[in-house]
Amino acid sequence: AQTVTQSQPEMSVQEAETVTLSCTYDTSESDYYLFWYKQPPSRQMILVIRQEAYKQQNATENRFSVNFQKAAKSFSLKISDSQLGDAAMYFCAKGGADGLTFGKGTHLIIQP
Amino acid sequence: DTGVSQNPRHKITKRGQNVTFRCDPISEHNRLYWYRQTLGQGPEFLTYFQNEAQLEKSRLLSDRFSAERPKGSFSTLEIQRTEQGDSAMYLCASSLGAGTMTGELFFGEGSRLTVL
Numbered sequence: 001a002q003t004v005t006q007s008q009p010e011m012s013v014q015e016a017e018t019v020t021l022s023c024t025y026d027t028s029e030s031d032y033y034l035f036w037y038k039q040p041p042s043r044q045m046i047l048v049i050r051q052e053a054y055k056q057q058n059a060t061e062n063r064f065s066v067n068f069q070k071a072a073k074s075f076s077l078k079i080s081d082s083q084l085g086d087a088a089m090y091f092c093a094k095g096g097a098d099g100l101t102f103g104k105g106t107h108l109i110i111q112p
Numbered sequence: 113d114t115g116v117s118q119n120p121r122h123k124i125t126k127r128g129q130n131v132t133f134r135c136d137p138i139s140e141h142n143r144l145y146w147y148r149q150t151l152g153q154g155p156e157f158l159t160y161f162q163n164e165a166q167l168e169k170s171r172l173l174s175d176r177f178s179a180e181r182p183k184g185s186f187s188t189l190e191i192q193r194t195e196q197g198d199s200a201m202y203l204c205a206s207s208l209g210a211g212t213m214t215g216e217l218f219f220g221e222g223s224r225l226t227v228l
Contacts, residue, residue, distance in 0.1 A: 043221065099157035102156070
């Protein structure tokens with residue numbers, strides 16, 4: 001069975017600072033996709049960023065970037081210049097043919 | 113609003129009762145997914161449809177659970193003889209093509225079930 005592990009149940013960062021959320025996963029596949037989703041309180045989950053495993057270049061979306069280490073099966077999310085609106089649950093997920101496998105999530109708190 | 117719509121948003125029921133949730137996906141999306149999310153956990157895959165065909169069911173989907181997607185449009189998730197362990201948020205998502213492989217899933221706001 002595929003597993004996705006997020007070892008940080010909660011993280012706190014000062015507004016405008018940088019924070020990194022960790023994620024590791026287990027797979028025997030060579031080609032797959034990895035995702036970070038954001039779930040604000042009482043709001044739907046939205047995609048933050050995705051990474052194709054065969055691409056060596058780390059994905060970047062504005063203030064969000066990933067550090068993808070394929071050999072280590074690690075996929076961390078870096079949020080630069082943290083904003084109050086970034087406060088949410090963040091889920092790491094691995095794509096498969098039938099569905100996404102999610103980690104347990106990291107609750108990100110932004111301190112004003 | 114053309115996003116994924118789920119109804120009802122909240123449902124409180126007594127143990128043993130049946131409940132049904134509805135999901136209206138984004139209109140052009142051919143894939144529809146159901147996930148369950150309990151407190152402190154990430155979403156867990158339940159089942160998915162490609163058009164009207166149910167292609168995969170998780171072992172989490174016991175015989176008390178049934179999902180349909182008639183005509184490949186909206187979908188319903190029914191839980192019969194509810195148990196307290198069924199209390200959770202039920203999330204629906206849709207995608208165009210194999211969204212879990214290459215693209216993104218668009219999620220609804222979820223239907224929260226509380227079984228007393």
